Amino acid sequence: MMRLGRLVRSEKLRLLARHVSARDLATVALLTLLQPLFEVAKLGVLLALIRAAFQGGAAQDGSPIPLPLLNGLLHQPITTLVALFIGLVAVQTLFDLWLLIAAERARFGMVERLRRTAVEKLWRLDLEFFSRAHAGDLVFTFHGAVDKAGIVVDLITQALKSVLTLAVLLWFLLAMSPIIAAAIIGIGAVAWLVLFQVVETTRRASIRLSGITREAMNRLHDIVYGIRLIRTAGNEVEESSAYLETCRAAFPDQLRSLLTRYSTTLATNTIGLAVVLAGVAYAIASGKTGGELPAFVLSYLVLLRQAAPNVVQLNDLRFQFAHADGYFNTVVELLGREEPPAPPASIGAAALSREIARHGLSLAAEELVFRYEGGSDVLHGLSIECLAGQATGIVGLSGAGKSTLLDCLAGFRRPAAGRVRLAGVDLGTIAPEAYRRMVGYVSQEAVIFNRSILENIRYGMPEKSLEQVQAAAERAQAHDFIMRTPRGYQSELGERGLSVSGGERQRIALARLFLQDPPMIILDEATSWLDVQTEAAVFEQLLRLRERKILLVVSHRFTSVKRFDRILVLQGGRVVEAGRSDELLARQGVYHGLFS
Numbered sequence: 001m002m003r004l005g006r007l008v009r010s011e012k013l014r015l016l017a018r019h020v021s022a023r024d025l026a027t028v029a030l031l032t033l034l035q036p037l038f039e040v041a042k043l044g045v046l047l048a049l050i051r052a053a054f055q056g057g058a059a060q061d062g063s064p065i066p067l068p069l070l071n072g073l074l075h076q077p078i079t080t081l082v083a084l085f086i087g088l089v090a091v092q093t094l095f096d097l098w099l100l101i102a103a104e105r106a107r108f109g110m111v112e113r114l115r116r117t118a119v120e121k122l123w124r125l126d127l128e129f130f131s132r133a134h135a136g137d138l139v140f141t142f143h144g145a146v147d148k149a150g151i152v153v154d155l156i157t158q159a160l161k162s163v164l165t166l167a168v169l170l171w172f173l174l175a176m177s178p179i180i181a182a183a184i185i186g187i188g189a190v191a192w193l194v195l196f197q198v199v200e201t202t203r204r205a206s207i208r209l210s211g212i213t214r215e216a217m218n219r220l221h222d223i224v225y226g227i228r229l230i231r232t233a234g235n236e237v238e239e240s241s242a243y244l245e246t247c248r249a250a251f252p253d254q255l256r257s258l259l260t261r262y263s264t265t266l267a268t269n270t271i272g273l274a275v276v277l278a279g280v281a282y283a284i285a286s287g288k289t290g291g292e293l294p295a296f297v298l299s300y301l302v303l304l305r306q307a308a309p310n311v312v313q314l315n316d317l318r319f320q321f322a323h324a325d326g327y328f329n330t331v332v333e334l335l336g337r338e339e340p341p342a343p344p345a346s347i348g349a350a351a352l353s354r355e356i357a358r359h360g361l362s363l364a365a366e367e368l369v370f371r372y373e374g375g376s377d378v379l380h381g382l383s384i385e386c387l388a389g390q391a392t393g394i395v396g397l398s399g400a401g402k403s404t405l406l407d408c409l410a411g412f413r414r415p416a417a418g419r420v421r422l423a424g425v426d427l428g429t430i431a432p433e434a435y436r437r438m439v440g441y442v443s444q445e446a447v448i449f450n451r452s453i454l455e456n457i458r459y460g461m462p463e464k465s466l467e468q469v470q471a472a473a474e475r476a477q478a479h480d481f482i483m484r485t486p487r488g489y490q491s492e493l494g495e496r497g498l499s500v501s502g503g504e505r506q507r508i509a510l511a512r513l514f515l516q517d518p519p520m521i522i523l524d525e526a527t528s529w530l531d532v533q534t535e536a537a538v539f540e541q542l543l544r545l546r547e548r549k550i551l552l553v554v555s556h557r558f559t560s561v562k563r564f565d566r567i568l569v570l571q572g573g574r575v576v577e578a579g580r581s582d583e584l585l586a587r588q589g590v591y592h593g594l595f596s
Contacts (some may be wrong), residue, residue, distance in 0.1 A: 003325070006057075006401065010380070012402040015332060019114045019117065020106060020109070020110045021410045023534065025156070026330060028103050028106050028156070031098060031102055032134055032157055032160045033164065035095075035164060036165065038091070038095065039127060039164075039165050040168055042085065042089065045084050047172070048076065048081055049081040079258065103153055106153050106157075107566060111147060114146050114331065116142065118142060118207055118334055118335060119142075119565065121335055121339075122295070124339045126339075126413070127413050128373050128413075139217060139221070146331060159525075168471065170184075209254065210329070212247075212249050212250045212253075213250070214330070215246050216243065216247050216250075217245045218242060219246055222245065223239055224290060228372065246450055279471075297533060302594065330439055345447035346429065346434075347430045347434065348434050349431070349437065352422070352425065352435070353426050355424065359423045360388065360423065361388040361520075361549070361550060362385065362420055362423055362530055362550070363385070363386045363520060363552070364385040364386070364420070364421045365382060365409060366418050366420075367417065368381070368382045368383060368408060368415045368420070369382075370401075370404055370413065370415045370416055370573075371417045377573060379408070379415070380574050381417075382405065382418075382574055383575070384405075386550050386552050388546070388547070388549055390548045390551070390566055391566070392550075392552050392553070392564060392565070392567075393553040393555060393561050394406075394553070394554045394567075395554070395556070395567060395568060395594060396594075397593065400522070400573070401570055402554045403443075405570070406552070409552065410436075410439050410441050411439065412441075414428075423581050438519045439522060440517075440520065440521045441524075442509045442522075442523050442526035443526065444529075446497070446526070448497025448505050449497075449510070451493065453489050453490065453491050453493060454466070454469060454489040454490060454493055456497075457489075458515065460516075461516065468515060469515060470489075471513040472512070473512070475541045476507045476513075476538060477511035477530075477534045477537075478510070485500075493505075502529035503529040506526060507530070509526065510527075515566060518547075521551050521553075522553075523542075523553045523555075528556070529561065532557075535557070539563060558595040561581060561595065562582075566578065567580065567591065569589075569590050577589055578591055581595075
């Protein structure tokens with residue numbers, strides 16, 4: 001029983017239980033508690049019917065039914081008993097359907113709430129988590145592990161139903177023969193304790209299986225994501241073999257679980273047969289004669305037949321819960337991840353707008369220091385200031401810290417030291433949603449969803465009209481190619497937008513930016529896949545906006561860089577040069593080395 005106590009007290013079970021609606025759970029519990037009333041009535045009628053069948057007409061002798069209210073059934077004719085039994089079965093069937101629907105509603109509601117909690121957790125996690133997490137792991141957690149969590153409702157309803165039903169049956173058995181009932185209780189207790197170790201074996205196998213399943217999903221995701229590279233490298237056979245080998249690794253644990261469950265079923269059936277034979281032997285040895293003997297034996301067998309499925313179900317629920325334990329660990333691991341600390345105070349959108357109106361639109365980084373988890377510093381006391389009306393370019397070799405700096409300025413990452421200020425207000429005190437609404441961010445890997453072109457451009461802005469979308473697309477040099485697609489703006493782009501080219505994906509992302517029209521525009525190699533003429537046309541549109549916006553761009557193309565009002569040259573996480581393009585070229589320093 002200690003193991004069962006630990007299960008009830010376990011954090012995993014408490015976590016799942018917290019996501020069950022109290023109302024749904026109360027409904028299920030009430031319906032479940034009413035189940036024994038049907039069992040008592042139905043068994044009373046059935047036992048009276050058996051005695052009447054063996055004694056001709058209404059039953060007149062034999063031990064009473066263990067409930068005074070039901071003893072009147074012993075004097076009813078067979079036809080009345082048959083009609084009453086059929087009626088009880090019909091009503092119980094409808095009642096069971098009601099319970100089934102209520103339990104499924106509770107299960108679905110719990111899974112939905114647990115999934116919502118997990119999704120909300122994702123929004124609060126730092127980008128460091130997403131840089132390390134695998135998409136296959138997250139898909140497994142949200143749709144495999146969370147769905148498995150629904151078993152907690154089955155555990156509550158089915159276990160309670162089976163325990164109550166067994167209690168009723170045991171009550172009837174005690175009335176028939178205390179000796180047989182005591183023997184059954186003793187045998188059942190011993191078998192239950194022995195099976196604890198078997199269930200523990202299944203639990204360990206489940207944890208291994210969940211890990212193998214996650215790895216298999218990750219490999220499959222890599223195949224879909226890297227299909228072009230795999231084909232180019234001629235690595236199809238190797239990737240297929242690795243995926244299938246991972247799946248094959250699950251077989252030993254699956255077989256072990258199957259054999260374990262089979263052995264317990266075999267043991268349960270053997271014990272059940274022994275109990276049946278012992279009861280029949282007891283009935284014969286007790287000297288029952290005439291119609292009393294077959295009536296006793298048949299009643300005994302009926303009670304055992306009613307008990308057997310509930311015993312099996314209780315045992316099966318233990319195996320199901322043990323099998324799901326590895327999946328529960330995945331959910332608990334996600335929900336238990338440490339979140340970045342919340343800002344001490346939050347300035348909302350209205351207050352932020354007032355500060356910008358008072359001090360003007362500016363974005364500054366002061367002595368920024370940033371390091372990735374377990375790594376060395378990427379930014380070393382970096383300070384910059386960007387003003388509205390000024391197009392600022394950032395250049396430098398790979399690894400200089402350009403993208404990390406933009407992530408800090410966009411509010412995606414928190415520096416280890418230093419601060420970012422918007423209009424003089426510390427970013428740490430601004431409500432994240434208020435700040436992010438002011439930022440338009442496009443990276444080299446344009447984010448495209450498996451939706452229509454219209455939905456992708458209008459993402460987060462459903463109120464925008466088709467005319468506004470088309471105008472934004474024209475500014476991003478995207479309208480013409482969109483109209484050449486089969487369905488124009490309604491054309492589906494496929495997963496990650498692979499149905500269009502890299503440059504077309506970037507233009508769709510830039511059209512989204514123009515439609516958003518934010519006060520701050522941050523571009524990280526957002527035009528790297530565009531041809532020179534298209535890029536020049538896009539920058540012409542962007543530069544027209546700089547009078548009223550902050551424009552901050554990372555680029556490696558001299559044709560773009562030379563157009564910026566001010567250029568910052570990064571090296572080793574520091575700003576080593578700053579000025580206009582012609583000024584920096586004249587210095588013959590780092591910038592000259594990059595673009596000479």
